[in-house]
Amino acid sequence: MSEQAADTHFDLARFVLGYLAQTGGIVAPAAYGVYETLLPDDLAARLGTDAYLNLRFDAEDSAPGDDSLRLSVNHPLVDRIAAQLLRPEANSQVFINHLRLDKKGLLEQAEKSIGIANARITQKKGALEEQALHHYLRFNFKVTFVSDEKQESLSAVVMDAQNGYAITDPQHLQRLYSTETTAGYPYMSVAPSRWLGADAIDAPTTYQALLARAQSALEAQLAPRTTAMQSRIQRFLELDQARIQEYYDALESDLRRRLERAEESESGRGKGAQEKLVALQAERAAKLIDVRVRYQLRLEVELVNVQRIVQPKVILPVEIGDRRLTVTRTVVWDPLMHRLEALVCAVCGQPGDQLHLCTGGHLAHETCLSPQCIDCKREYCQLCA
Incomplete structure (x- = not known):
């Protein structure tokens, strides 16, 4: 056999036995050309076969009394293994652990670094700093551009599940990569969603709404x-x-x-x-x-899978108000980025500095406000107008 033919030869035994071993099976040679395999029950169920198998890969007919299973390229078991390998990757969950959570003085830091153009941040009676888990959702999309030619690529959008917006800071995105699958803070409660119109943090409607926002963010990401x-x-x-x-x-x-x-x-x-x-x-x-x-x-955009990233943060409820109105918002310290999170505009859903408190109780960018009333001089956002 030529060297080129040897390089391109498909080793069926290596393919099948390698897959079974990597997915939790035990593989051992029982005799020349025969391999004894013991599979986990769930793997055997997915492949539609017995948990205990004797496998052969030669082209010769079985000898009398030989109960081993001879596999070829077109065997149904080989087809099911190939289908398992071609199946889209399942959704996953990772954790960001080993963070310093003993942050104090959030109110003072919020008063200095978070600016509200027409209101003040003050302490909420009885409120203390708390630690709570926060979620990010990494939506992985398969993107296809179709015209005179076809181009395919993978793109990801990371959504802040509590705040409802896409993370675009490259440094932040880099730090959110984690391979830890064990929760470092298993008894910590999960913070509720804080964006307008959100349901419970794990509700299907919340995930659907975040997916729609992720698709919009993906369009903006792909615009150039x-x-x-x-x-x-x-x-x-x-x-x-x-x-x-x-x-x-x-x-x-x-x-x-x-x-x-x-x-x-x-x-x-x-x-x-x-x-x-x-x-x-x-x-x-x-x-x-x-x-x-x-x-x-x-x-054409197709959702491939979703990864949930779980990270603890420090939160503090505060009051934001002027002479007429006071609302409660949550100040969040991100120990991964070592900074306070910006408050979110209720109109466009994006974070920002120097937000305005409208008469309806919403925080909004100046550009998201409606024209000011000439008579009473009150500010209304576009949600209230």
Whole structure:
């Protein structure tokens, strides 16, 4: 056998036995060419086979009394193993542990670093710093750009489940990577969602709403790439349209010359040339439509899986108010990033500095406010208007 053929040879025994061993099975050679395997019950159930198997991979027929199972490439068990490997990765959960949570003085730090343009942050009576678990959801998407060619890639969007917005800070995203699957704070309670319209933190409706926001964030994330691809596609479309026009212009010019000669000679061929000219114009229009359809850019997004990231933080309820109104909000210390989290605008759902307290009790960016009332000078956000 040549060296190239040896490199490309598919080793079925290595494929099957390697999979069984890596998924918790015990594999041992029982005799020459025969392997004894003991599978976990759940793995045997997924593969639809017995937990105890004797496997052979040679091409010879079994000897009398040999109860071993001979596998080939097209055997149903091999097909089920391949299907397991091709199955999308399951959802997962990881934990961020070993953080310092003994943070004090959140109120003083909030008064210094969080600015409310028209209100003050004050202490809520009886409120103390507490430790609570917070969740991030990493939505992994398969993104496909379809036009004259097909491009596929994987993109991820990390959503803050308590605050309802996408994390875009590269340093923050980097620190959220974790491989720890054991909870470091198993008895700590989970903080509730703080964004407008959210249900319980683990409710399906909350996850669906976060998925919709993640898809919107993904569109914004892909916008530069989409714009660049549209520019490239437009350039190639114009080149193809010019090529088609040039080709059919030449054919039409030739047919018109024939039509003129036929009319001058009165040979009776003018009718045929005229029909060909009409057909040529219809063919040109069809080709131009086809090339426009082929160069249309279409974006397809498919959710692959979700990873939940669990991290403890320190929270403190505070009051934000002016002479007319006081609302309660939560100040959050992130020990992973060593900073206070910004408060969130109720209108656009994004964090920000120098938010305004509207008369309806919402915090909003200046750009998310409605025009101020001329008579009473009160500020209303776009949710209240």
